Amino acid sequence: MTVNTEKSREAWTLVARSDDVAEGGRQVIELGNDVQIGLFRFKGKLYAYENLCPHQSGPACQGRMVDGVRERIEEGGRSAGLAFDKDDPHIVCPWHGFEYRLTTGEHAGVPSIRLRGFGVREEGGDIHVAL
Ligand code: FES
Numbered sequence: 001m002t003v004n005t006e007k008s009r010e011a012w013t014l015v016a017r018s019d020d021v022a023e024g025g026r027q028v029i030e031l032g033n034d035v036q037i038g039l040f041r042f043k044g045k046l047y048a049y050e051n052l053c054p055h056q057s058g059p060a061c062q063g064r065m066v067d068g069v070r071e072r073i074e075e076g077g078r079s080a081g082l083a084f085d086k087d088d089p090h091i092v093c094p095w096h097g098f099e100y101r102l103t104t105g106e107h108a109g110v111p112s113i114r115l116r117g118f119g120v121r122e123e124g125g126d127i128h129v130a131l
Contacts, residue, residue: 012121012128015039021046021127028061037118037129038062042089042102046122048129049105049115058095060115066090068101068108091115 015029016039026040028051036051038061053060068088072080089102099108105115119130 016127046120048118048120053093060093063092063094
């Protein structure tokens with residue numbers, strides 16, 4: 001069972017089967033009332049975000065997935081350049097390139113900008129989201 005939420009008091013809605021979201025993969029699901037969510041699985045955990053970019057409402061969850069970039073710091077604090085970080089995947093909004101951390105929904109450069117996240121529960125082969 002995967003529970004990744006602070007919203008566990010919300011109503012749980014069945015949105016997918018476990019097999020629908022492979023490791024490293026995603027599903028974008030239409031829930032009706034013009035609400036879509038992006039479901040992602042990374043290192044066995046599930047993450048759910050509204051498919052609505054805070055910038056100008058683009059379909060952020062349908063964007064490219066890329067490794068985050070971090071600065072490597074040597075002993076003494078000197079920069080050793082930049083490196084891709086496979087432990088920090090990002091989702092890139094297809095409209096204007098805002099980049100969000102998959103594991104938090106935060107914009108990579110401005111953490112106060114974030115995708116709207118939902119709690120996720122996986123049990124008995126079903127995935128539920130707290131809406
Ligand atoms: S709408 Fe997503 S970057 Fe502009």
